[in-house]
Amino acid sequence: MTYGVRSSVAPLRRAALRRPAVTGDWAEAGWRRPDTELLLAQHEAFAEKLTELGVSVEVAPATEGEVDAVFAYDSVFVIGGGTVVFRSAKPCRQGEAAKLAAALEGFGVPTMASLTAPSVMDGGDVCWIGDNVAVAGRGYRTNQAAHEELRALLAAEGQQLFSYDMPHDQGPAHVLHLMSGISPVADDLAVVFEPIMPVALLQELAAREITTIPVDPDEYATLGSNVLAVHPGVVVIFEGNPKTAAALAKHGVEVHEVAASELAKGDGGPTCLTRPLWRA
Secondary structure, three states: OOOEOOOOOOOEEEEEEEOOOOOEOHHHHOOOOOOHHHHHHHHHHHHHHHHHOOOEEEEEOOOOEOHHHHOOOOOEEEEOOEEEEOOOOOHHHOOHHHHHHHHHHHOOOOEEEEOOOOOOOOHHHEEEEEOOEEEEEEOOOOOHHHHHHHHHHHHOOOOEEEEEEOOOOOOOOOOOOHHHOEEEEEOOEEEEOHHHOOHHHHHHHHHOOOEEEEOOHHHHOOOOOOOEEEEOOEEEEEOOOHHHHHHHHHOOOEEEEEOOOOHHHHOOOHHHHOEEEEEO
């Protein structure tokens, strides 16, 4: 079987990306208008970097008009049994999930379940802090009903889901996911932006003896807290975050930087662009 995920840091064997759309309402989606030629080139270079690091990369075609669809992490979640199809609270993203699930079926990953109303959830609100231990944020993009549905699906596979409330931050019009503030990079190491982290989650990380690397506010603004683990201690980050890169290197992490001036204009980083299909 070449799919299944129960960790955010186990070796990334297979991943799906979605080629960027070049048409759509950038303002409605909250993007700063990108140079679309450079956007495409940077996305291709990102895919090439993952391939260089040993990831088998599947690239789904662009869905024109859906500019957020490039953030393939958000609309579905892959676990042991296959794809869980999410429901978005953001109006302009509500067509993405079914299309990505269909693409993943074409890549050999079956759809195992779909969230139902009133559940809403973005993948950016869910990550793993240990093998078989997931954490989820509850805020403007993800609600309690979705937590309960996902918790039941994970429990059937012997996995746990812990829930945490997200802060108001800049309000419902501004995306704030749990993974805006945390990126696990090894079994015992995570990058965090502490001002938006749930206190109880920081305490849980400490209890599990997971060392945290704090991100400076200036690099939170440039997606320094968004770090993709390709292997334990091997990561991809966006260029322009030298303090975060140096802090990671100080902890023995191998850091690979990619140019992302245009990709970053949608306020999503390497983890947002990547839907892990198989970690093992």
